[in-house]
Amino acid sequence: MKQQLILIEIILTSILVGLILTIQFVNYPGFEYVGSLGYSAFHKFHVKAISPLVAPLMIAEFLVCALNLYLKNHSLKFGLLLLTLIFIIWLATLVYSMPVHEKLVIAKDDALIKQLVLTNWIRTGGWTLRLILLAFFSKK
Numbered sequence: 001m002k003q004q005l006i007l008i009e010i011i012l013t014s015i016l017v018g019l020i021l022t023i024q025f026v027n028y029p030g031f032e033y034v035g036s037l038g039y040s041a042f043h044k045f046h047v048k049a050i051s052p053l054v055a056p057l058m059i060a061e062f063l064v065c066a067l068n069l070y071l072k073n074h075s076l077k078f079g080l081l082l083l084t085l086i087f088i089i090w091l092a093t094l095v096y097s098m099p100v101h102e103k104l105v106i107a108k109d110d111a112l113i114k115q116l117v118l119t120n121w122i123r124t125g126g127w128t129l130r131l132i133l134l135a136f137f138s139k140k
Contacts, residue, residue, distance in 0.1 A: 002073045009068055010134045012061040017127045019054060024117070024124045031104070031113045039108035047101055058093075062086050074138065082133065085126045092122040 027046065034042045065086060069079030096119035100112050 002071070005064060005068050005071065005073055006134070006138050009061065009064045010131070010138070012057055012064060013127060013131045013134055016054070016057055016061060017131045019050075019057075020120075020124050020127050023050070024120055028113065028117045028120060031108075031116070032110060034108070036108045040105060043101070043104050043108075047105065058086075058090070062090075078133070078137065082130060085130045085133075089123050089126040092119065092126070096120075096122070 027050075031039075031043070031046075062083075065074075065079070065082050068074045069076070069083065073079075074082065097116065100116045100119070103109065104112055104116070
């Protein structure tokens with residue numbers, strides 16, 4: 001059971017890393033290439049399409065990480081580090097990403113798009129670091 005739960009955490013984090021890398025390098029920079037006229041509709045589509053995909057994965061990642069810590073599948077320090085990274089990712093989402101998306105739904109703003117790309121590095125780095133830590137330092 002221990003190995004399966006650690007593997008599930010690695011798989012969830014891997015999926016989230018794939019999604020965030022796509023968002024960081026393709027989606028968000030691509031916002032600048034959409035014309036102002038259809039931008040609001042495009043952005044609403046993006047948020048509506050990506051949220052139901054990412055949100056359940058983020059919740060599952062948190063729950064599995066907390067369960068692995070509770071069951072001592074991770075050492076206390078390692079498990080707390082992994083949870084801290086999740087909280088940093090969630091905090092960056094709530095403090096930076098969501099407010100910018102709320103403004104971008106109204107109208108295109110190149111400065112906000114640049115801010116979104118820049119602040120999204122927090123989430124990109126957090127998930128990438130989680131994956132590296134899980135892949136190389138989890139109890140096997």
